[in-house]
Amino acid sequence: xxxxxxxxxxxxxxxxxxxxxxxxxxxxxxxxxxxxxxxxxxxxxxxxxxxxxxxxxxxxxxxxxxxxxxxxxxxxxxxxxxxxxxxxxxxxxxxxxxxxxxxxxxxxxxxxxxxxxxxxxxxxxxxxxxxxxxxxxxxxxxxxxxxxxxxxxxxxxxxxxxx
Numbered sequence: 001x002x003x004x005x006x007x008x009x010x011x012x013x014x015x016x017x018x019x020x021x022x023x024x025x026x027x028x029x030x031x032x033x034x035x036x037x038x039x040x041x042x043x044x045x046x047x048x049x050x051x052x053x054x055x056x057x058x059x060x061x062x063x064x065x066x067x068x069x070x071x072x073x074x075x076x077x078x079x080x081x082x083x084x085x086x087x088x089x090x091x092x093x094x095x096x097x098x099x100x101x102x103x104x105x106x107x108x109x110x111x112x113x114x115x116x117x118x119x120x121x122x123x124x125x126x127x128x129x130x131x132x133x134x135x136x137x138x139x140x141x142x143x144x145x146x147x148x149x150x151x152x153x154x155x156x157x158x159x160x161x162x163x
Contacts, residue, residue, distance in 0.1 A: 021075065021103060023110045026058070026065040033074035034067065034093075041093040049158050053079075053091075064114060068094075068107045076103045080111040080123075087115040087123040108141060126150055 006020050026034065035050045044050055057065050061081050068076030075098055079091040089111060094104045115123055125143070127135050135145075 020070075021106060022069045023066055023076075023107055024069070025063045026054075026067050026077070028058075030067050030074055030077075034077050037074055037077060037093045037095060038091060040096055043091055043093055047154075047159060052158055057081075064111065066107055066111055066114075068103055070098075076107045078107050078111050080115060082115055082118060082120045087120040089123055089125040092125075104137065105141060 006022050031051070031054055034054065035044075038044050038050055054065075057079055064080035064082065066078050066080065067074050075095040077091065077093050078089060081088045081090070089108070092104060092108065094107075112123060123143075124146075125138065127138065
């Protein structure tokens with residue numbers, strides 16, 4: 001449904017020949033690289049199995065799970081969703097050595113574009129308490145604190161010691 005998109009980048013000092021990033025939907029061959037990126041970005045939590053999170057996403061709205069590639073290497077990703085009422089953004093990650101060069105903004109804008117194309121009126125996300133750098137990043141993109149309390153309830157316990 002969605003084609004791959006190439007976006008122009010600001011100059012990146014650690015990759016001088018770099019001038020673009022390809023953004024496309026996640027493919028099965030990206031699995032290990034995405035999980036590695038999540039780990040390097042400290043997004044993994046003991047109560048979430050990243051491989052299982054990917055399998056679940058592949059079964060629902062897989063076209064909104066995006067990866068950004070530079071020279072065929074996964075350097076960014078975001079997992080989006082839409083339930084017909086609101087969109088959600090999860091697992092936004094950019095290679096730590098490539099931050100501050102616009103890659104996060106570009107992949108978020110592509111997710112927003114895709115969500116808008118299917119009629120999504122609003123995109124929600126959650127930031128862990130105290131993560132000021134990430135909150136500032138989203139504020140710079142036009143997001144605001146909705147002043148809500150986020151609740152959650154585990155319906156399926158993936159790990160044996162979860163209660």
